[in-house]
Amino acid sequence: MAIALYDVLLLAHVLLFVYWLGADLAVLYSARFAADPSLSLETRQVISQIMAFVDLFPRMSVPLIGAVGASLGAMSGDFEFGPAVLVAIWLSAGIWVATNLYLYLNRQQQSRTAAWRSFDLYWRSIIGVIVLGAALAALLGLGVTDNRSLAAKLLVFAAAIFLSLALRRIFLPFRPALRRLVEGSGGPPDVVVMQQTLARARPVVLGIWALTVIAAALGLWQPF
Numbered sequence: 381m382a383i384a385l386y387d388v389l390l391l392a393h394v395l396l397f398v399y400w401l402g403a404d405l406a407v408l409y410s411a412r413f414a415a416d417p418s419l420s421l422e423t424r425q426v427i428s429q430i431m432a433f434v435d436l437f438p439r440m441s442v443p444l445i446g447a448v449g450a451s452l453g454a455m456s457g458d459f460e461f462g463p464a465v466l467v468a469i470w471l472s473a474g475i476w477v478a479t480n481l482y483l484y485l486n487r488q489q490q491s492r493t494a495a496w497r498s499f500d501l502y503w504r505s506i507i508g509v510i511v512l513g514a515a516l517a518a519l520l521g522l523g524v525t526d527n528r529s530l531a532a533k534l535l536v537f538a539a540a541i542f543l544s545l546a547l548r549r550i551f552l553p554f555r556p557a558l559r560r561l562v563e564g565s566g567g568p569p570d571v572v573v574m575q576q577t578l579a580r581a582r583p584v585v586l587g588i589w590a591l592t593v594i595a596a597a598l599g600l601w602q603p604f
Contacts, residue, residue: 386455393448396441401592403437408578408585410434414558415574425562428555436484442544443476446511446537449599458527476503504545512538528604533595540591547584553577 413419414427450469453459479500486492515538517523518531525531557573560566597603 386452389448389452389455393445393452396445396448397592397596399437400441400445401589403434403441404585404588407431407435407438408582411554411574411578411581415571415578417568417571421562421564424558428558428562432484432487436480438544439480439484440477442541443473443507446507447473449533449537453525453527453530458525458530460524460526472503472507476500476507479503501545501548504541508538508541508545511541527602529598529602532604533598536591536595536598540588540595543584543588543591547581547588550581550584551577 410427410431414424414431416424419427447470450459450466454461454466479496483493483496483500511534514523515531515534518525518534519528523531553573554577557566557570557577560570
């Protein structure tokens with residue numbers, strides 16, 4: 381049996397959802413041990429390296445889910461846009477992925493990544509606003525699709541992007557505090573900062589997971 385491109389993209393779409401959910405769970409779980417003062421600094425350093433690597437997967441899965449989903453919608457006829465728009469979507473996703481790869485590979489050099497971290501936040505914000513606008517327009521009958529389930533899925537995806545932005549901001553104090561501990565210049569206040577950060581991040585992560593499940597259900601069941 382021949383496997384069509386649509387089937388390959390559909391499989392990729394499912395796998396990207398899995399990597400998004402599973403990797404976020406692993407990062408959140410690992411962060412608990414990184415904030416555990418009973419563990420040695422060497423152990424925390426290893427945990428930090430594992431977290432940075434695993435966190436790369438959801439960072440890359442989000443833009444690729446959008447690009448693959450757009451391709452699936454265009455191939456099925458649910459999205460009403462031409463090849464130029466699809467190319468622009470893939471180009472935007474490629475920029476997002478490349479930025480995250482650069483940040484990961486240069487994560488130890490703060491001077492080289494500061495500007496790119498800001499760019500990443502702005503780029504996510506722009507994409508989130510575009511997806512939100514497309515979702516609202518589609519729900520009002522003015523957008524790129526007449527499939528209301530797909531429009532609702534776009535709305536959920538936009539919400540997940542904005543929650544991921546909030547999560548990045550919440551986690552800003554975590555890695556510097558962990559780095560100070562690993563380098564031996566930190567102390568109990570840094571442990572408190574890490575534990576408080578985890579407490580604030582937990583409901584946001586649960587919200588992202590819920591939105592991801594809702595998006596998957598909308599895609600599978602097409603309730604509207």
